[in-house]
Amino acid sequence: MKILILAPQPFYLDCRISLALKTLLEALAAEGHQPTCMRYPQGKDLVIPGCQMMQVRKLPLPGFSWKKPFYSRTMAKMTDRLLQHEKFDFLIAFAGCVGLTRRLSKRYNIPYLLYLDHPIKNGTPDPSFVTTLKKWSVKRAITQSRGVLVSDDLLEDKVSQACPSAVVQRLPNVSLYDNTPKAEKTRKNTLAKPRGALTLMYLGDLSPQNGINLLIDTFSLACLEKEKLRLIILGTSTHDISSYKTRARKLGVAGKIKFVQTKPGSDLPVFLDQADILIFPATDASILPYEFATCLDSGRPVIATRISMHNRVLDDSTAMLVNPVDSDMAVAIQQLIRDSHLKAKLAAQAKVKVVEEYSRTTYHHRLRSFFQRVSQQLIGAN
DSSP states (O other), X not given: OEEEEEEEEESSOSSHHHHHHHHHHHHHHHTTOEEEEEEESOSOOOOOTTOXXXXXXXXXXXXXXXXXXXXXXXXXXXXXXXXXXXXXXXXXXXXXXXXXXXXXXXXXXXXXXXXXXXXXXTTEEOGGGGGGGGSHHHHHHHHHSSOEEESSHHHHHHHHHHOTXXXXXXXXXOOSTTSOOOHHHXXXXXXXXXXXXXXXXXXXXXSGGGOHHHHHHHHHHHHHHOSSEEEEEEXXXXXXXXXXXXXXXXXXXXXXXXXXOOOOGGGHHHHHTTOSEEEEOOSSOOSOOTTHHHHHXXXXXXXXXXXXXXXXXXXXXXXXXXXXXXXXXXXXXXXHHHOHHHHHHHHHHHHHHIIIIIXXXXXXXXXXXXXXXXHHHHXXXX
């Protein structure tokens, strides 16, 4: 089938939505479809075999937000002109293009699909987005679509509740370990490691609800048992991290904690391979990072707080789930340090889970199933 994807965003960037779009385009092409992607300029040039990439003309001026209205109008004109000359079987709308897609769908009698993900707010996915699903206009857009692709189980549940008749399919956030980094990226992203030190690593947004204070407290307790530990806190934040550094200094572990403020994206495996244990200390978060599957696929054991977000995807066979208390988490760290068999067992089971739920094979299977259900619905409607 010929499918036109409307993605009003820069592409390609190493970020959540670009990774999701890239994976979708690759899967559509691999499944024998003919995807065409209409996107904003900026970002890296990316060639996806079997996919036609079209982009809005780039304004040669700095900044992005003030250029967005121009890009939006230009995309609408380009898409309208394209549909006058080419026939497509489906339109797929990413966030920011739903209204345009609905109008074009009606004008050219082409069924449309939606791809929903949590919008980024202050550098992190915004869980409040699910409340907008109760709005009449959003419900109408979902109801009039032929199906909805979503990024996680939270959205899957909420969309199904808001519109029970909708065809909804969650696509997994696939592991990035099948994209082998280049040697120069490996050298560039190598973190200096003291001899004999064991590395704990956190990956994600540095906002308070992700438990960074708890992580620092936990690390300080773990250091009382084993001196040669280091903690890598990897991620970006719009929040001031000076309070975290002050906390670490007061606890006497500032010299053992390194903040790496970067979003590794496709380079993530290079960073994960330098860790011994991965820790997810969230206390009040509800959305897993897009890279979570890659973390499970890293061959490193995971310690995670026993909260609903983690409980949805992990159990005691795939991770050490502990209460969000510093003493409990410190005990878990020491247990993994002492028990190499447990470390290997948890890491192996996590990789099995990735194969079953977060692999490209699973992604393709779910995408294929989605289009089969959508096609059956169209046949029934006709």
